[in-house]
Amino acid sequence: MYVILMYDILIDERGPKVTRNTFKICKKYLTHIQKSVFEGNLTELNLMKLKSELNGYIRKDKDSLIIFKSRSEKWLNKEFLAIEDDKTSNFF
Template identity: 35%
Template sequence: MFILISYDIRHDKRRSRIAKTLKNFGTRVQYSVFECNLTAIQLSEVRSQLSAIIVPNEDSIRFYSLPKDAVTAIVILGHGVVTQDPIFYWTD
């Protein structure tokens, strides 16, 4: 599933930890926005890891799940491309 994750983190140290964690799951497309192609298990894992970092009454992380037809309708003004699933080939 295609997930857009945005965050607003009050303190620099936590913000850096959030960004570092998200780099393991997706592609940074803006300073505080990541596009991620995740399985349900990966989504659960990233939410768990991020929950352990934030201070709930100070920080905010938003997860936007986009249906496939919405992903194909994304328009980008300026430079950049929509994150896509990597293509893997299995050979023997």
């Protein structure tokens, strides 16, 4: 399945550590395309692993993480309004 993941981490005393670990985990499974946005194809098992690892760091009362899922990237269109980054070439 095709996944787009984005997160917002509250910057408080633990925020930098949460941000750092969240970024590393996401980078392990997906392609980093912009600040706190990642994309890529994952199996159901790898999506479960990703969410399990993130649950160890994301604070349910302070942080936000959204995962959009699609059966295939061919159902998505991408439009650039400024700099076009080739890291996002998974979209057509």
